[in-house]
Amino acid sequence: MGNCxxxxxxxxEKKKRKEKKAKEEGAGRKLVVLREATGRxxxxxxxxxxxLGRGEFGVTYLCRDRESDEELxxxxxxxxxxxxxxxxxxxxxxxEIMRRLPxxxxxxxxxxxxxxxxxxxxxxxxxxxxxxxDRIVARGHYTERAAAAxxxxxxxxxxxxxxxxxxxxxxxxxxxxxxNKKETAPLKAIDFGLSVFFKPGERFNExxxxxxxxxxxxxxxxxxxxxxxWSAGVILYILLCGVPPFWAETEQGVAQAIIRSVLxxxxxxxxxxxxxxxxxxxxxxxxxxxxxxxxxxxLDHPWLQNANKAPNVSLGExxxxxxxxxxxxxxxxxxxxxxxxxHLSIEEVAGIKEGxxxxxxxxxxxxxxxxxxxxxxxxxxxxxxxDVKILMEAGDVDKDGYLDxxxxxAISIHLRKIGNDEHLHKAFQFFDQNQSGYIEIEELQKxxxxxxxxxxEEVINAIMHDVxxxxxxxxxxxxxxxxxxxxxxxxKASRQYSRERFNTLSQKLMKxxxxxxxxxxxxx
Numbered sequence: 001m002g003n004c005x006x007x008x009x010x011x012x013e014k015k016k017r018k019e020k021k022a023k024e025e026g027a028g029r030k031l032v033v034l035r036e037a038t039g040r041x042x043x044x045x046x047x048x049x050x051x052l053g054r055g056e057f058g059v060t061y062l063c064r065d066r067e068s069d070e071e072l073x074x075x076x077x078x079x080x081x082x083x084x085x086x087x088x089x090x091x092x093x094x095x096e097i098m099r100r101l102p103x104x105x106x107x108x109x110x111x112x113x114x115x116x117x118x119x120x121x122x123x124x125x126x127x128x129x130x131x132x133x134d135r136i137v138a139r140g141h142y143t144e145r146a147a148a149a150x151x152x153x154x155x156x157x158x159x160x161x162x163x164x165x166x167x168x169x170x171x172x173x174x175x176x177x178x179x180n181k182k183e184t185a186p187l188k189a190i191d192f193g194l195s196v197f198f199k200p201g202e203r204f205n206e207x208x209x210x211x212x213x214x215x216x217x218x219x220x221x222x223x224x225x226x227x228x229x230w231s232a233g234v235i236l237y238i239l240l241c242g243v244p245p246f247w248a249e250t251e252q253g254v255a256q257a258i259i260r261s262v263l264x265x266x267x268x269x270x271x272x273x274x275x276x277x278x279x280x281x282x283x284x285x286x287x288x289x290x291x292x293x294x295x296x297x298x299l300d301h302p303w304l305q306n307a308n309k310a311p312n313v314s315l316g317e318x319x320x321x322x323x324x325x326x327x328x329x330x331x332x333x334x335x336x337x338x339x340x341x342x343h344l345s346i347e348e349v350a351g352i353k354e355g356x357x358x359x360x361x362x363x364x365x366x367x368x369x370x371x372x373x374x375x376x377x378x379x380x381x382x383x384x385x386x387d388v389k390i391l392m393e394a395g396d397v398d399k400d401g402y403l404d405x406x407x408x409x410a411i412s413i414h415l416r417k418i419g420n421d422e423h424l425h426k427a428f429q430f431f432d433q434n435q436s437g438y439i440e441i442e443e444l445q446k447x448x449x450x451x452x453x454x455x456x457e458e459v460i461n462a463i464m465h466d467v468x469x470x471x472x473x474x475x476x477x478x479x480x481x482x483x484x485x486x487x488x489x490x491x492k493a494s495r496q497y498s499r500e501r502f503n504t505l506s507q508k509l510m511k512x513x514x515x516x517x518x519x520x521x522x523x524x
Contacts, residue, residue: 031079033091033120038112042121045112048074057081057091063123072111075122090193091120097166097192098122106157108177108190129178129185144277145308147239150187151280152304154235157189158228159295167224170194170209171231173238198225212244216259216287226289229298233284237263240273245285261287276303332448332463336427336484356408366402424481431480438474 042048042063049062058077065072082088098110114121129135132150154176161168170191178185194208205221207214215230217223237245245264246257263285264270265278280303286292298304359367359375367375369392376388392403431439431447444460467475467483 030117031082031088032115033077033079033082033088034095034113034115035092037115037120039114040116042074042114042116042123046072046074046123048076057087058119062126071126073124073126075124077120077122079117079119093196094193095120095122097195097197101161101164101166104157104160105186106153106188107160108188124190125179125188127177127179127188127190129180129182132173132176132178132187135178144240144274147236148277148304150239151232151236152299153187154189154232155229155295155298155304158232159299161195162225162228162295165197165199166192166195167198167204168192168195168228168231170213171228171235172210172213173235211254211258212246214258215289216261217289219255219258224289226292226294229284229292229295230289232298233281236284237281240277240281241267241269259287261285274303276301276306280304332444332467332483336430336480356405359408366404367408368402372403424484425477427484428477428480431475438476439480440474444475 039045045066047064047066049064051059052062052073053060058075058081061074061076063072063074064070077091082091095110095113099113101107103109108127109125111123111125114123154171158168158171168189170193175189175191176187177190178187196204198204202224204223207218207221209218209227209231213231213234215223215227218227234245246254246261248254248257263282265273270278280298280301283293283301284298293301355375356367358378359371361371361374369388372392373388428439429435431443433443433446434440441460441464444463448460448463464473464475467479469479469482470476
């Protein structure tokens with residue numbers, strides 16, 4: 001009789017119908033990111049041209065307004081890259097913040113926001129004058145007066161944001177570009193991807209941002225808009241001496257340095273920096289947010305009030321060289337991380353989905369901590385219970401006690417990016433085009449052609465000088481891996497990755513009793 005006796009409403013038939021329906025719904029469902037898009041077809045108004053830059057979620061292109069012939073930038077964010085609810089909400093909020101902030105000479109303006117089936121397209125003012133540090137390095141002669149001018153601009157942006165209820169949360173040098181290549185070009189804030197709206201007295205606990213610039217209260221998961229002044233203070237410190245104030249070879253070392261908040265004013269060029277400048281640095285980097293200066297108090301400080309009279313004597317070639325190396329090393333890391341991310345997105349998402357299905361034993365589309373613990377063991381990960389709890393807390397964004405698929409994908413992808421030798425080998429092979437087992441100077445030049453203006457020989461040599469530790473004129477895999485694993489930069493770390501890693505660190509630091517604001521060691 002074959003299958004003629006199978007009941008139409010039997011379990012197997014129901015399961016097949018359910019799977020078919022889910023498949024049809026999935027195929028027909030269209031992700032809508034923006035609440036109010038300008039339109040669906042960007043090509044009607046704008047002609048999209050050559051690529052200008054590339055990030056974790058999208059690509060920025062040069063584009064031209066067909067009506068006015070004005071040249072603009074178009075940031076196209078691929079919907080395929082928006083894997084989690086957090087990613088989608090970040091884009092929505094970024095657009096909302098840029099729309100709500102008033103026009104400001106030092107903030108890039110959003111013209112329009114389009115959304116089609118494949119991507120969100122943000123049409124913005126074009127900034128083609130280059131990154132902050134690159135401009136400083138190119139000048140050759142760098143002074144305290146120049147640092148004061150930059151700091152004043154950054155803090156004015158912070159003041160405007162705070163006045164309109166926006167906390168930036170990710171102030172760092174590469175989020176500021178010059179509008180054009182003229183010497184008088186304005187410096188503009190370009191990225192509000194991690195910014196949030198806040199109300200007076202409201203506290204936040206999400207660990208986001210770039211660890212170099214992270215305030216101690218972020219690690220304590222209890223913070224407000226004062227964190228932006230801290231980040232601006234870190235930038236000022238770097239502008240004056242060429243290195244970050246809180247640095248270590250490991251992530252935990254950086255976190256501990258931030259908590260200790262001890263400033264070094266002894267090494268060059270600090271002895272030649274004015275007392276007023278050092279005083280402002282100390283007050284912006286006060287570990288107690290209640291004592292830290294507000295944006296208005298920073299702008300009222302004598303050093304910035306007399307910015308045009310700040311010493312115009314060069315801070316020395318050492319500072320310029322440090323700034324250049326700090327900048328170019330991050331360009332190399334950014335390109336390497338991109339290679340890793342591209343590899344992951346193609347080959348590992350299917351495996352992550354399979355892992356989720358293995359753990360989701362109740363087939364309810366979510367994983368509790370017990371399922372996560374058992375599932376990790378099944379997949380061969382012998383993780384202590386304490387670390388499983390940390391992982392669960394980091395991934396459970398909506399705090400409902402479960403990991404949904406989006407949350408699971410986020411922590412899986414971002415936890416794998418660095419430290420996995422297979423992924424590092426993939427990144428290394430991207431640079432090692434001739435498969436010699438070494439990255440040679442010509443290969444560096446080719447790989448970084450779109451990252452470094454005019455392929456500066458000085459820039460390439462600076463990278464080689466820092467990474468090539470045995471000084472044989474080329475970079476081995478071991479040297480490359482050491483650079484990627486060292487605590488020198490996590491600027492482009494994703495929001496989720498940054499949260500998990502620093503959640504873990506803050507947990508460890510609190511456990512050993514070192515996560516306390518040390519108000520007695522605020523500088524020399």
